[in-house]
Amino acid sequence: MHFHSNLPHGLVGHNVSFTSALAFACKAARHQCPLLIVGETGTGKDEVARLVHAHSARAEGPFVSLNCAALPESLIESELFGYERGAFTGAGRSYAGRFAAADGGTLFLDELGDLPLASQAKLLRAIEHREVTPLGSLRTRKIDLRIVAATHQPLDELLRERRFRYDLFYRLNVARVQLPPLRQRRDDILELAAHFMAPLRRTPEGANVGWFDHDAVACLLSHHWPGNVRELRNVIESIFIDPPEGAITPHALPSYLTERTTTGWGDELVRQERRRILDTLSATHWNKTAAARDLKWSRVTLYRKMAKHEISCAAQESTPGTPGGSGI
Numbered sequence: 001m002h003f004h005s006n007l008p009h010g011l012v013g014h015n016v017s018f019t020s021a022l023a024f025a026c027k028a029a030r031h032q033c034p035l036l037i038v039g040e041t042g043t044g045k046d047e048v049a050r051l052v053h054a055h056s057a058r059a060e061g062p063f064v065s066l067n068c069a070a071l072p073e074s075l076i077e078s079e080l081f082g083y084e085r086g087a088f089t090g091a092g093r094s095y096a097g098r099f100a101a102a103d104g105g106t107l108f109l110d111e112l113g114d115l116p117l118a119s120q121a122k123l124l125r126a127i128e129h130r131e132v133t134p135l136g137s138l139r140t141r142k143i144d145l146r147i148v149a150a151t152h153q154p155l156d157e158l159l160r161e162r163r164f165r166y167d168l169f170y171r172l173n174v175a176r177v178q179l180p181p182l183r184q185r186r187d188d189i190l191e192l193a194a195h196f197m198a199p200l201r202r203t204p205e206g207a208n209v210g211w212f213d214h215d216a217v218a219c220l221l222s223h224h225w226p227g228n229v230r231e232l233r234n235v236i237e238s239i240f241i242d243p244p245e246g247a248i249t250p251h252a253l254p255s256y257l258t259e260r261t262t263t264g265w266g267d268e269l270v271r272q273e274r275r276r277i278l279d280t281l282s283a284t285h286w287n288k289t290a291a292a293r294d295l296k297w298s299r300v301t302l303y304r305k306m307a308k309h310e311i312s313c314a315a316q317e318s319t320p321g322t323p324g325g326s327g328i
């Protein structure tokens with residue numbers, strides 16, 4: 001399967017690791033096997049789960065999701081498997097649960113890594129036997145569904161810490177889709193920004209908003225994006241709260257985004273490297289072989305870096321107090 005700019009279900013992106021993850025998800029969707037989607041928060045795990053459902057033989061069936069991190073431990077099992085009336089205090093009527101609701105379709109278990117160990121055992125049993133027993137009931141119910149699970153936590157670590165069961169992991173880790181964080185698909189940032197801007201531009205207040213100017217583009221491209229695509233969507237929405245007329249400058253961006261760039265991490269690193277080279281050269285009395293050794297570089301690398309930082313031996317004369325001081 002090949003993806004073009006506008007991916008199914010409105011998923012946007014050209015980046016190769018992203019599109020190949022989607023292509024794999026769509027291939028796996030046609031099989032019955034469970035699917036495990038791994039990726040940081042906001043990378044699109046929920047969207048991909050819906051995409052898998054839509055591409056599966058169960059597309060006509062229900063898509064039901066449960067966020068395992070959002071419920072207290074005591075409620076997870078009754079939510080998953082349902083309960084009979086009177087099963088516990090407050091159970092005024094019976095409840096079928098998410099497994100039953102997803103019968104014939106897809107059950108999306110989000111934040112699976114947060115599922116308590118005791119519930120993991122029951123989940124495994126339900127998957128293996130394809131049946132559930134609601135709390136307080138003696139009757140089991142046959143269920144036919146496909147499990148798609150997602151986690152932002154590295155399950156391997158949870159396995160090592162014994163917070164996740166190996167048997168459940170192996171049951172679910174049949175087809176694994178790894179979604180890259182946005183900072184590893186920076187080539188998609190502007191396309192995603194345009195995608196989130198399009199509907200906002202169609203509002204009367206947003207109609208005069210232009211495109212990002214050079215500096216604003218630099219901010220977007222250099223940000224670390226810990227909240228991934230969701231964070232980018234929020235940034236775009238924040239611009240339209242008080243929409244600028246014409247080009248979007250860094251002033252229109254949230255300050256946490258621009259502060260980083262204006263402090264110039266990149267610039268600072270370059271400055272630090274230049275200083276380190278000059279200090280080492282002066283400590284070795286401008287003996288390039290010794291300096292390269294101290295810097296753990298080859299002589300060629302040292303010469304290349306000196307050229308890049310425009311450090312020539314002439315600097316030696318112009319450096320006051322050499323050897324000793326760097327002069328900058």
Ligand SMILES: Nc1ncnc2c1ncn2[C@@H]1O[C@H](COP(=O)(O)OP(=O)(O)OP(=O)(O)O)[C@@H](O)[C@H]1O
Nearest residue numbers: 010011012013040041042043044045046047229230
């Ligand atoms: N490739 C994409 N194209 C368009 N929109 C996207 C894309 N990826 C994610 N989004 C949007 O970003 C937001 C976050 O995505 P989603 O909820 O799927 O992330 P998630 O990985 O499930 O997050 P969490 O782990 O926090 O549940 C949603 O609004 C989603 O529509």
